Amino acid sequence: MFNNRNGAKNDHRMNGYRKPARYSALDLIRHGLSGSDWPRAWHAHDLRRSYDVVIVGGGVHGLATAYYLAKEYGITNVAVLEKGYIGSGGSGRNTAIIRSNYLTPEGVRFYDRSVKLYETLSEDLNFNAMFAQRGHLTLAHSDSSLRTMHWRAEVNKLEGVDSEVIGPDDIKRLVPYMDTSENVRYPMLGALYHPPGGIIRHDAVVWGYARGVDAYGAHIHQNTEVLGIDVAGGRVRGVRTERGDIATRVVVNCTAGWSTLISDMAGVRMPISTFPLQAAVTEPVRPFLDPVIVSGTLHVYVSQTDRGELVFGASVDPFTSYSMRGSLEFVEELAGHVLELMPSLAKMRVLRQWAGLCDMTPDFAPIMGTTPVAGFLIDVGWGTYGFKAGPVAGETIAEIIATGKTPELIATFDLARFAEGRLVGEKGAAAVGH
Numbered sequence: 089m090f091n092n093r094n095g096a097k098n099d100h101r102m103n104g105y106r107k108p109a110r111y112s113a114l115d116l117i118r119h120g121l122s123g124s125d126w127p128r129a130w131h132a133h134d135l136r137r138s139y140d141v142v143i144v145g146g147g148v149h150g151l152a153t154a155y156y157l158a159k160e161y162g163i164t165n166v167a168v169l170e171k172g173y174i175g176s177g178g179s180g181r182n183t184a185i186i187r188s189n190y191l192t193p194e195g196v197r198f199y200d201r202s203v204k205l206y207e208t209l210s211e212d213l214n215f216n217a218m219f220a221q222r223g224h225l226t227l228a229h230s231d232s233s234l235r236t237m238h239w240r241a242e243v244n245k246l247e248g249v250d251s252e253v254i255g256p257d258d259i260k261r262l263v264p265y266m267d268t269s270e271n272v273r274y275p276m277l278g279a280l281y282h283p284p285g286g287i288i289r290h291d292a293v294v295w296g297y298a299r300g301v302d303a304y305g306a307h308i309h310q311n312t313e314v315l316g317i318d319v320a321g322g323r324v325r326g327v328r329t330e331r332g333d334i335a336t337r338v339v340v341n342c343t344a345g346w347s348t349l350i351s352d353m354a355g356v357r358m359p360i361s362t363f364p365l366q367a368a369v370t371e372p373v374r375p376f377l378d379p380v381i382v383s384g385t386l387h388v389y390v391s392q393t394d395r396g397e398l399v400f401g402a403s404v405d406p407f408t409s410y411s412m413r414g415s416l417e418f419v420e421e422l423a424g425h426v427l428e429l430m431p432s433l434a435k436m437r438v439l440r441q442w443a444g445l446c447d448m449t450p451d452f453a454p455i456m457g458t459t460p461v462a463g464f465l466i467d468v469g470w471g472t473y474g475f476k477a478g479p480v481a482g483e484t485i486a487e488i489i490a491t492g493k494t495p496e497l498i499a500t501f502d503l504a505r506f507a508e509g510r511l512v513g514e515k516g517a518a519a520v521g522h
């Protein structure tokens with residue numbers, strides 16, 4: 089990589105930085121009335137024949153990596169290659185839940201850093217990402233899941249993360265519309281309550297990072313599919329794209345649902361299977377639901393957006409596929425489960441449903457860092473929960489590229505753990521939770 093081994097952050101971080109445009113209220117009115125073209129927040133470029141770093145995937149992970157490379161280390165001769173438009177993968181399809189109440193100490197520390205970065209992201213990017221920390225409730229409907237909630241709460245507290253187990257009365261106080269009675273199929277015995285959790289505007293996160301990347305002078309290339317990766321003598325030499333070849337010594341795989349296809353191009357095999365994950369949204373109604381609600385037993389979660397729509401999700405479809413189509417079975421099952429939690433929603437209408445791809449690992453934790461191919465890095469295995477990790481993943485992968493050292497925070501998520509039997513068992517907190 090760049091072998092800046094002392095880890096010192098770059099003194100020239102403002103080099104080439106073009107401050108993204110700021111608008112006065114008058115500018116907004118003028119543009120609105122005149123219909124004149126808005127200045128572009130990021131620009132199209134010719135493909136250079138070589139870049140210091142090529143990032144494959146224009147989702148939150150790829151863009152955040154490019155952003156922190158430029159901002160923290162002054163590395164700007166960087167290309168983000170995206171086969172469609174930025175955010176067209178999981179980053180524009182997710183249900184935007186942010187939280188850090190995981191099960192393992194490694195997971196909690198990692199996601200907590202991301203929550204902290206999200207808390208200051210709007211200010212950092214000068215772009216409103218609308219992070220609403222309205223709290224996150226994971227319901228327990230059985231003794232064993234209540235035990236897991238206590239376990240998570242204790243690990244969270246030890247790591248300084250705000251989480252506690254609350255009873256049905258407190259659940260009712262937080263969500264008056266919830267059916268907390270005992271005469272239901274799956275009574276609520278309690279819940280893990282995580283006040284810092286919440287939701288964000290996922291498109292704004294993608295656009296904000298893209299705007300920052302562009303302002304630092306790195307290139308975002310949309311409609312640029314990577315077709316191959318050149319490896320010789322055990323190290324990366326370049327990538328082949330539909331717009332021509334690029335010489336580079338560093339390639340980062342940030343392609344989530346397509347991650348195994350890209351890693352195959354470099355000859356790196358990964359223990360990942362790809363599953364579709366569906367979601368749905370209702371018509372908007374007046375705000376009544378503050379926290380995010382998750383029920384692992386009922387395989388459902390729900391939140392209400394600032395616009396008033398209810399956003400529903402579930403666990404992945406039970407088969408591997410690259411299909412991104414919604415199904416009737418999904419909405420039927422979802423509706424049944426949602427009504428068990430909140431029967432008064434029966435009259436609400438579902439407006440749309442969609443799906444995205446999730447690259448699932450055996451232990452429900454990501455795979456990050458270097459690979460046996462020198463210069464080929466991976467930031468993958470994000471399953472159904474990787475949007476919240478975008479900032480911290482970008483920050484740590486940028487550090488590896490700039491310094492050649494793997495930060496302690498992600499050392500445990502290395503690829504070798506599967507061969508060496510060091511799994512990071514995160515299933516208890518990541519299977520449906522998102």
Ligand SMILES: Cc1cc2nc3c(=O)[nH]c(=O)nc-3n(C[C@H](O)[C@H](O)[C@H](O)COP(=O)(O)OP(=O)(O)OC[C@H]3O[C@@H](n4cnc5c(N)ncnc54)[C@H](O)[C@@H]3O)c2cc1C
Pocket residue numbers: 144145146147148149150169170171172173174175176177178179180181182183184185186312313314315342343344345346350365366367401442443444445446467470471472473474475476477522
């Ligand atoms: C329905 C749904 C709900 C979810 N809910 C949540 C949630 O609430 N919270 C949460 O934290 N996570 C959630 N997730 C997971 C989250 O969306 C992903 O983990 C995250 O977006 C991954 O981001 P990324 O940047 O790594 O990948 P992506 O955003 O998927 O970006 C990868 C990009 O790579 C591009 N690409 C692929 N192949 C190539 C190629 N050959 N050449 C060039 N470009 C290529 C794709 O077009 C894509 O844009 C959800 C996912 C889904 C599908």
